[in-house]
Amino acid sequence: MAISIHAVTPSFAAEIGDVDLGRPLSATDVAAVKAAFTQYAVLVFPDQTFSDESHLDFARHFGPLETSVFKLRTDHKMRLPEQMADVGNLDADNNILAENDRIRLYQLGNRLWHTDSSFKRLPAYCSILHGRSIPPIGGHTEFADLRAAYDALPDRMKRRLEGLVAWHSLMTSRAKLGFSDFDEAEKTAFEPVPQVLVRRLQDSGRISLYLASHAGTISGMPRADAEALLKELIERATQRQFVYSHRWRINDLVMWDDRCTMHRGMDFDDQRYKRDMRRATVSDVAPTCEQMGLAVAAE
Numbered sequence: 001m002a003i004s005i006h007a008v009t010p011s012f013a014a015e016i017g018d019v020d021l022g023r024p025l026s027a028t029d030v031a032a033v034k035a036a037f038t039q040y041a042v043l044v045f046p047d048q049t050f051s052d053e054s055h056l057d058f059a060r061h062f063g064p065l066e067t068s069v070f071k072l073r074t075d076h077k078m079r080l081p082e083q084m085a086d087v088g089n090l091d092a093d094n095n096i097l098a099e100n101d102r103i104r105l106y107q108l109g110n111r112l113w114h115t116d117s118s119f120k121r122l123p124a125y126c127s128i129l130h131g132r133s134i135p136p137i138g139g140h141t142e143f144a145d146l147r148a149a150y151d152a153l154p155d156r157m158k159r160r161l162e163g164l165v166a167w168h169s170l171m172t173s174r175a176k177l178g179f180s181d182f183d184e185a186e187k188t189a190f191e192p193v194p195q196v197l198v199r200r201l202q203d204s205g206r207i208s209l210y211l212a213s214h215a216g217t218i219s220g221m222p223r224a225d226a227e228a229l230l231k232e233l234i235e236r237a238t239q240r241q242f243v244y245s246h247r248w249r250i251n252d253l254v255m256w257d258d259r260c261t262m263h264r265g266m267d268f269d270d271q272r273y274k275r276d277m278r279r280a281t282v283s284d285v286a287p288t289c290e291q292m293g294l295a296v297a298a299e
């Protein structure tokens with residue numbers, strides 16, 4: 001039986017049925033998922049139960065996998081395989097992280113609009129997140145469609161953005177929450193990296209903004225102007241008509257295109273409810289400036 005596709009919004013989010021991701025997929029099914037993912041940028045696969053290994057195997061259909069940023073910390077005991085990002089609120093023994101736990105404070109950055117791994121020179125292509133345990137209320141994930149947001153920009157703004165390069169760092173987004181406790185290995189790993197502000201997607205041919213709270217400065221622009229522009233673009237892109245809000249069900253697998261979306265985790269009572277979320281992240285094919293043919297001077 002072929003997979004079925006049910007549009008949740010006209011062109012941004014869709015549900016995919018008649019597929020068991022715990023088993024190897026046929027080439028036809030993989031091609032159908034990829035085609036749906038080119039059209040929509042958020043796919044929801046309800047009721048998927050599988051091992052971490054099956055989760056990673058599914059992700060490998062889309063490209064090479066990233067490793068978790070937590071691997072940098074020698075003081076942090078990993079709960080999950082190193083190719084999986086742990087985005088819940090649990091420690092290595094599956095207990096709820098205390099309110100003042102460093103990992104919890106660090107994860108609070110996920111409440112800000114962002115796209116995964118834009119702080120890496122080679123950023124993410126897509127993220128594939130599985131909900132193993134979810135809070136009964138709250139904890140939604142919101143997604144913003146940066147293709148539709150770009151299309152809706154005034155022509156004057158589109159011209160202004162042409163060729164601009166923003167600098168992204170995980171430290172920039174964490175600093176917005178007052179978090180600055182980075183060790184030397186992290187400071188080196190999180191040096192700002194250049195990313196285009198506007199990109200053309202090679203598969204669909206659509207043009208998209210490329211934004212995140214990780215972005216702090218723009219090449220050739222005074223810092224205040226850059227901050228004002230980035231703030232304005234994030235506000236424009238996250239207007240309700242561009243946003244899909246996902247209410248998690250246990251065993252939902254949600255994948256999104258990091259090249260053309262932003263997302264944020266919404267508040268929940270994280271001292272009361274367990275949230276076990278596991279994410280595989282697939283790398284993009286090349287740095288964004290390289291993809292857009294832009295040479296970048298050092299900042």
Ligand SMILES: [Fe+2]
Pocket residue numbers: 110114115116263
């Ligand atoms: Fe994220």
